[in-house]
Amino acid sequence: MQELIRTITGQLWIDGRYCEAEGRAVVPVMCPRDGEQLAEIGNASAGDVDRAVTAARRCFESGWGDASNLVGRTAILKALAAAIREPSTMAMLSELESLDCGKPLGEALGDIGACAGYFDYFADIAPRVLKAEPLQTGSEEPFVASLTKEPVGVVGCVTQWNYPLMQAVLKVAPALAAGCTVVLKPAPNASLACVALGQLAADAGLPSGALNIVTGGPPDVLDVAGNNTGQALIDHAGLDKLSFTGSGECPCTQPLRAA
DSSP states (O other), X not given: OHHHHXXXXXXXXXXXXXXXXXXXXXXXXXXXXXXXXXXXXXXXXXXXXXXXXXXXXXXXXXXXXXXXXXXXHHHHHHHHHHHHHSHHHHHHHHHHHHXXXXXXXXXXHHHHHHHHHHXXXXXXXXXXXXXXXXXXXXXXXXXXXXXXXXXXXEEEEEOOSSSHHHHHHHHHHXXXXXXXXXXXXXXXXXXXXXXXXXXXXXXXXXXXXXXXXXXXXXXXXXXXXXXXXXXXXXXOTTOSEEEEOSOOOSSTTSOOOOO
16 A cells, blocks of 8 residues: 555656656645545646646547447446456555545445446446437438437546545546546545556556546645646636536635635
């Protein structure tokens, strides 16, 4: 476990590799069990977010979302599900999740098992859901019409702290299965298992840029331009879709900012 924490501490996952945030900016991760520092997460800048979105766009345009790649995409998601179910991986992710967000180890183990199930589920239903549907034209002319579904493009995903990896996978798995590419921004107080997912996905065959993971501090941790990681992702013009689970600032009359 300590070796894993050393590998991912202070790291972002961008374009298929771990890298430090701009200026080596980090935020400490405090273990809720004892209040001691457990690790660090990278405090991604707007520039780091831009690098992640650019990598996701490059991967999408290289053919990740093409209909001809559907079998390849689902095979990768199935491989990732199998990798998560490996006993050593289940134990590692469960312990990391328990340390990071303070939930009982047994509950964390159940959450990680659910993550594998979600990757399997969306891999299984993608061929059926994405299949072209014939349309009735109401015409006597001899032509055929059909409805086809295409991926929307680059998706930004912002997730909350209480089911860290599971809530992330509930966004990431369907997006990848559909042929989208993803920039994930997990909650700052429970990011570690999400960061670990980057290497697991790459080892399962996910191409560089398909999944990018940018971490950052709470809204009061701002860069020199007054931005934070989540807000930089929400505001990025390169996203085609945003999935946000979180809350705004208090009082609720304040403008929405990232959790």
